[in-house]
Amino acid sequence: MTKADRPxxxxxxxLRAWERNLPSVLNQNDQAKVNLDQGDxxxxxxTIQTAGRTGYNFDFKCTYMDDREVDVQLVDVESEGQSVDERNEQIQELISDYVRHIHECAQMVIPVTHA
Structure with missing residues (x-):
């Protein structure tokens, strides 16, 4: 990525734009925390924490490929502080939903990245 391609x-x-916009694309009771990646x-x-009894925490890395496109990678899924097998069908559906929501948020913050 060249300097011109970066947000x-x-x-x-x-970060502030993501913190403002991400909750609006998630399920109402889900919680999200966005941080800058210190290594990239x-x-x-x-990190998205699901509402309800399961208490899953999903950790994603969202990398800007350019000022409009992001690559979203699942890093880990935990429940009650323990890593869980993300191959479970229910968890796969949640991962898919959250990746879609993250892409939606990336579209919402384009005015910030494409200024």
């Missing part, structure tokens, strides 16, 4: 806004401004200036770390 134009500061990382802190981008093009990436954000996103």
């Amino acid at each position: 134009q806004s500061s990382r802190e401004e981008l 200036e093009r990436a954000l770390r996103i």
Whole structure:
């Protein structure tokens, strides 16, 4: 990625835009936390905690390929502090939904990245 391909806004401004917009695309009772990736200036770390009894925590790495496109990778799924097998059908559906929601949020923050 060249300098021209990187999001134009500061990382802190981008982080604030994600923090503002991500909750609006998630299920109402889900919780999300967005952090800057300390090892990759093009990436954000996103943790989504599901509502309900399962208490799953999904950790994603969201990497900007350019100012409009992101690559979303699942890092880990935990329940009650323990890693769980993400091959379970229910968990796969949740992962798919959350990846879609993350892409939706990336579209919402384009005014910040494409300024």
